Amino acid sequence: AGDDGGRWVAVRLAGSLVAAAFDRATPAPSWAGDFLLYLGERLDERLGERPGTARDVRRRQAGDGEKAPLELDPPPGMVLGPSPATRAFVDEARIAAGSRHDVLILGETGSGKELAARLLHRSGAGRDAPFLAINCAAIPAELLEAELFGVAARVATGVDPRPGLFLEAGEGTLLLDEIGELPPALQAKLLRVIQEREVLPLGASRPRPIAARLISTTNRDLAARVDDGRFRADLYYRLQKLELRVPPLRRRRDDLPALALAFAAGAAGEAGKRVRGLSRGALELLLAQPWPGNVRQLQTAVERAVLRCPDGGTLERRHFRDLVAPPPAQEPQPAVDGAGAGGASPLTLKAQLEAVERRAIRRALRRHRGHKARAAAELGISRQGLYLKLRRLGLDDDPARS
Numbered sequence: 001a002g003d004d005g006g007r008w009v010a011v012r013l014a015g016s017l018v019a020a021a022f023d024r025a026t027p028a029p030s031w032a033g034d035f036l037l038y039l040g041e042r043l044d045e046r047l048g049e050r051p052g053t054a055r056d057v058r059r060r061q062a063g064d065g066e067k068a069p070l071e072l073d074p075p076p077g078m079v080l081g082p083s084p085a086t087r088a089f090v091d092e093a094r095i096a097a098g099s100r101h102d103v104l105i106l107g108e109t110g111s112g113k114e115l116a117a118r119l120l121h122r123s124g125a126g127r128d129a130p131f132l133a134i135n136c137a138a139i140p141a142e143l144l145e146a147e148l149f150g151v152a153a154r155v156a157t158g159v160d161p162r163p164g165l166f167l168e169a170g171e172g173t174l175l176l177d178e179i180g181e182l183p184p185a186l187q188a189k190l191l192r193v194i195q196e197r198e199v200l201p202l203g204a205s206r207p208r209p210i211a212a213r214l215i216s217t218t219n220r221d222l223a224a225r226v227d228d229g230r231f232r233a234d235l236y237y238r239l240q241k242l243e244l245r246v247p248p249l250r251r252r253r254d255d256l257p258a259l260a261l262a263f264a265a266g267a268a269g270e271a272g273k274r275v276r277g278l279s280r281g282a283l284e285l286l287l288a289q290p291w292p293g294n295v296r297q298l299q300t301a302v303e304r305a306v307l308r309c310p311d312g313g314t315l316e317r318r319h320f321r322d323l324v325a326p327p328p329a330q331e332p333q334p335a336v337d338g339a340g341a342g343g344a345s346p347l348t349l350k351a352q353l354e355a356v357e358r359r360a361i362r363r364a365l366r367r368h369r370g371h372k373a374r375a376a377a378e379l380g381i382s383r384q385g386l387y388l389k390l391r392r393l394g395l396d397d398d399p400a401r402s
Contacts, residue, residue: 070094070097070098070123071123072090072093072094072097072119072123073119073122073123073127074115074119074122075115075118075119075122077115077262077266078112078115078118078119079255079258079259079262081252081254081255081256081258081259082254082255082258083247083251083252083253083254083255083380083381084254084376084377084380084381084382084385085247085251085252085377085380086247086252086255088247089116089244089245089246089247092244092245093116093119093120093123093244094123095242096120096242096244097119097120097123097124098124099124099242100124100125100126100213101213101241101242102194102213102214102215102216102238102239102241102242103117103120103213103214103215103216103241103242103243103244104179104215104216104217104218104222104239104240104241104242104243104244105117105215105216105217105218105243105244105245105246106217106218106219106243106244106245106246107217107219107245107246107247107248108219108246108248108294109219109293109294109296110293110294110295110296110297111219111246111247111248111249111294111295111296112246112294112295112296113177113217113218113219113246114133114175114177114217116217116244116246117133117173117175117215117217118131120173120215120244121172121173121213121215124173124213126171126172126173126213129169129170129171129172129173130168130169130170130172130173131169131172131173131175132165132168132169132172132173132174132175133174133175133177134147134148134165134174134175134176134177135177135178136176136177136178136179136180136181136182137177137178137181138178141183141185141186144182144183144186145186145189145202146162146164146202147162147164147165148164148165148166148186148190148199149164149166149189149193149199149200149201149202150162150163150164150166150167150199150201150202150204151164151201151202151203152201152202152203152204152205153203163201164199164201166193166199166210166212167199167208167210167212169210169212170211170212171211171212172212172213173212173213173214173215174212174213174214174215175215175216175217176190176214176215176216176217177217178217178218178219178220179216179217179218179222179239180218180219180220180222180225180231181220182231184230184232187231187232187235188232188235190235191232191234191235191238193210194214194235194238194239195238197209197210197211198210216239222236222239223236247380248291248294249291249294249295249297249298250290250291250380251378251379251380252380253287253380254380254381256283256286256287256298257278257283259295259298259299260278260283260286260298260302261277261278263298263299263302263303264277264278264302264305264306264315267302267303267306267307268306271306271307273306273309273310273311273312274311274312275306275309275312275313275314275315276312276313276314277314277315278314278315279314279315279316279317281316281317282305282315282316282317282319282320284353285317285320285323285325286298286301286320286323288325288353288356289323289324301320301322301323302315304322305319305320306319354393357389357393358393358395360379361375361379361386361389361390361393361395362395364376364378364379372386372387
C-alpha cells in the first residue's frame with residue numbers, strides 16, 4: 001500500500017515478476033483492459049509450452065490452416081506493453097523479423113532503438129548467429145572503415161589483419177548505430193556493400209561475399225540530411241527498404257506502469273533489496289512527466305528511486321523527488337467537499353489529471369482539425385479510447401474539436 005491509499009498488486013510466477021496492476025479496492029485506470037490482455041500474453045511467455053495457453057491455441061489454429069503470427073522474443077530489459085503505439089510497433093516488428101531484408105530503425109534518443117534491433121535479431125532466422133554492434137559516431141572515420149570492412153594481411157607494417165564486422169557477423173546481424181553520423185566517404189562504400197552483398201577489406205585484391213543482415217538506427221531526420229547534402233540519397237533509399245519506428249514514451253503512456261515495475265524489479269535485484277511496487281501517487285507523478293529522454297530517462301529515475309527506498313518498502317512520490325510535479329490546472333473547477341460557488345476549494349488530484357487530459361485532447365484535435373484518428377495516434381491511444389475520453393471529460397460538443 002502507498003502513502004495515498006493506492007496499492008499495486010505484483011503478479012509473480014516461479015518467483016519472477018510477471019506484471020502488476022491496481023487491486024480491486026482502487027478505481028480501475030483507463031488502460032486496465034489492455035493491461036489484462038498484456039498480462040495474459042506475459043503469462044503465456046512464462047508458461048512456455050504448457051498446453052492450454054493462448055500460445056498453444058494459436059499453434060492449433062495454425063495447424064488448422066490459419067497462419068500463426070511470428071512469436072517475438074524480446075531481449076532482457078525490453079517491455080512490450082499494452083499501448084496502441086506499442087501494439088502497432090509489434091505488428092511492424094513481426095514483419096521485419098520475418099524477413100532477411102536490411103532494416104532502418106528510427107526513434108528519439110533513449111527510446112530503445114538498440115533493443116528493437118536485438119528484438120529483430122532474436123526473433124528472426126539468424127537468431128543463433130552473432131549480433132554485432134558499432135556506433136558510427138564514436139570511432140574516427142579511418143578506424144571505422146577498418147572495423148567494418150576489415151584489413152588484409154600485410155597491408156602495412158604494424159597493422160594486424162582483421163576480418164571486419166561484416167564478415168565476423170556471418171549470417172547474423174550487424175547493427176550500425178547512429179548511421180546518420182557516417183562520414184560521406186564511408187557512405188559510398190557502405191552503399192556498394194549493400195548493393196553487391198560483398199566487402200573489400202583494406203589492402204585486399206578480391207572482394208568477399210557477406211551474409212549478414214544490416215540494421216541501422218538513427219535519431220536524426222535522414223530525409224532532411226539528404227536535402228542538406230549531408231547524407232547520400234541513394235544510400236538513404238537503400239536503407240529505407242524496411243523502416244521501423246520506435247514510439248517515444250509520450251505516445252505509449254499506457255506502457256509506463258509495466259515499464260516502471262520492470263525497471264524497479266531489475267534495480268531491486270541489483271541492489272540486493274526487495275521493493276513491493278509503486279504507490280498510486282508515485283505512478284501518477286510518473287504519468288505526468290514529459291519524459292524528453294524517453295524510456296532511458298524513466299529507467300534512470302526508477303533506479304534512483306529504488307536506491308532511496310528502504311528494503312521491503314513501496315516506491316512513493318518522495319522517492320522521485322527529482323521529478324517536477326505538474327503545475328495546478330488553471331481551468332475553473334466545480335466545488336468539492338461541499339464548498340459553495342464562492343468557496344476556495346482545493347483542486348483534487350483527479351480534477352488536476354482530468355484538466356491535463358482535457359487540454360492535451362483539445363490541442364491534438366486543433367492540430368489535426370478535428371480528425372479523431374490522427375489525434376488519437378498522436379496521443380498514443382486508440383480511436384475508441386479517444387471517444388470514451390471525450391464523453392467522460394464532457395468534450396463531446398466542445399467547439400475546439402471543430
